[in-house]
Amino acid sequence: MESAFNLEGRIAFITGSTRGMGWAEAKLFTKMGATVILNGVHSRELLEQRREELKKEFNVDADGYFFDVGDWAAVQNCYNSIFKKYKRLDVLVNNAGTLEDNLVGMIRKENIANTFSTNTTGVIYNLQLAARLMMRSKSGSIINISSLVGKVGNEGQVVYGGSKAAVIGITLSAARELAPMNIRVNAIAPGFINTDFIKPLTPEIYQQRLDAIKMKRIGQPEDVANAALFFASDLSSYITGQVLGVDGGMIM
Amino acid sequence: MENLEKLKKAFSESLEIPPEDINDALSYGNKSWDSVAHLALVASVETEFDIMLASDDVIDMSSFLKAKEILGKYGISF
Numbered sequence: 001m002e003s004a005f006n007l008e009g010r011i012a013f014i015t016g017s018t019r020g021m022g023w024a025e026a027k028l029f030t031k032m033g034a035t036v037i038l039n040g041v042h043s044r045e046l047l048e049q050r051r052e053e054l055k056k057e058f059n060v061d062a063d064g065y066f067f068d069v070g071d072w073a074a075v076q077n078c079y080n081s082i083f084k085k086y087k088r089l090d091v092l093v094n095n096a097g098t099l100e101d102n103l104v105g106m107i108r109k110e111n112i113a114n115t116f117s118t119n120t121t122g123v124i125y126n127l128q129l130a131a132r133l134m135m136r137s138k139s140g141s142i143i144n145i146s147s148l149v150g151k152v153g154n155e156g157q158v159v160y161g162g163s164k165a166a167v168i169g170i171t172l173s174a175a176r177e178l179a180p181m182n183i184r185v186n187a188i189a190p191g192f193i194n195t196d197f198i199k200p201l202t203p204e205i206y207q208q209r210l211d212a213i214k215m216k217r218i219g220q221p222e223d224v225a226n227a228a229l230f231f232a233s234d235l236s237s238y239i240t241g242q243v244l245g246v247d248g249g250m251i252m
Numbered sequence: 253m254e255n256l257e258k259l260k261k262a263f264s265e266s267l268e269i270p271p272e273d274i275n276d277a278l279s280y281g282n283k284s285w286d287s288v289a290h291l292a293l294v295a296s297v298e299t300e301f302d303i304m305l306a307s308d309d310v311i312d313m314s315s316f317l318k319a320k321e322i323l324g325k326y327g328i329s330f
Contacts, residue, residue: 076307132295
């Protein structure tokens, strides 16, 4: 029986896909048959390495674009290239994100600008251009990675939480606007996930976060990738404007 | 098909207006050309001419006449 999660023939662009959740999504989508387009901003070498890894494991030639999702000109160039090569886009995962914790009173304006540029403005930039490509085929799925912090807040995360709460607002509004074109827009709100974001945490904070999870384990990037696959696939073809928690029952 | 006919076809199909009713005076806000139809129109024009318009051009494409001007920037003459 053909898998309900089959993405054969679909073009999927995943921002921030050289590490963590984005990389897990890239591997899973490729495994399920999608043509995945990678994006990274921290290291050209890592982006190239990831392309090689996909080639080695799945025998595919994935494109990779090195740019900052908050750079409008660079985003436009990327979508022009996608259009020239593929003429279409079926799935966008707005995964690129940045995190810098600061308590109220200690927040630098550069931190606010950088965080919102990547986590929020970049989502709108990509969503807008992806939707235009999807309109041609009157179908598509846009998946925005928000955060549990964007839903319930957390100490030290006024900026990050604000940027991720905005992603939920973007998702809900875009879902209403794009539904008549059969373009679905949903968000995923991950909880405590084993990515580079948790590296700066002290052992005490790490344990506190772990203790707040009812399933008693940290989430893995693959847990988020599985949820993204659901939204990318036809199994969610009648679902839009939803925010799916992937948090193991975490209470913050 | 001539470029003018292709452009009229894109307008006609996306705005659901007979081709004979499409002329330079047709502008955003007239007939069925509202904000939702505008995006369908952009998609239709892009598909017809196999281009991707810059976002500023999408916003500026406010009439049939303006559409011809904008497409001129992409090497499409009328």
